[in-house]
Amino acid sequence: MAQTISNETKNEAMKVAKATQKPGQTKEQTKLIAQGIEKGIAEYKKQQKSKARAKDKQRKQALKAKARDSADLESNTPEHTTTKNQQILPWLLLILSWIGFIGWQLLG
Structure with a gap:
């Protein structure tokens, strides 16, 4: 498999090679x-691309697992779950409104 190295990489490598060039070193050596x-x-x-692919794959698997877990959770919970406060609130409001109405009638 022939690797094609970009011109940017070649230029960068040449800059580094020239920066570390020793006196008396030939152009061929450089x-x-x-x-x-x-x-x-x-x-x-290449290693960084491989790591990025693995990280992305792991992230996607985590998202799928999270979606699957939330779907399982939704299918296991009843549709109409009510708490004790939700059951008491309408009755409390009804009683308060009647007390208010009776008080208004007695004072008025």
Whole structure:
């Protein structure tokens, strides 16, 4: 499998190779060092892509599991769940309104 290395990577590798160039080093040696750096950069990018794919795959699996769990939870819970406060509130309001009405009639 032939790897194609981008021009940006080649330029970056050449800059690094020239920056670390020793006195008396030939252009061919610098070029070989630049090629080694290119391969290193390409390998690093390949590893990062692989890690990103694995991370994305894990994130998607977590989202699927969360969706599946919430769907299971919704299917297991009854549709009309009421708490004790929800049952008492209408009666309390009814009684308060009658007390208010009777008080208004007695005072009026």
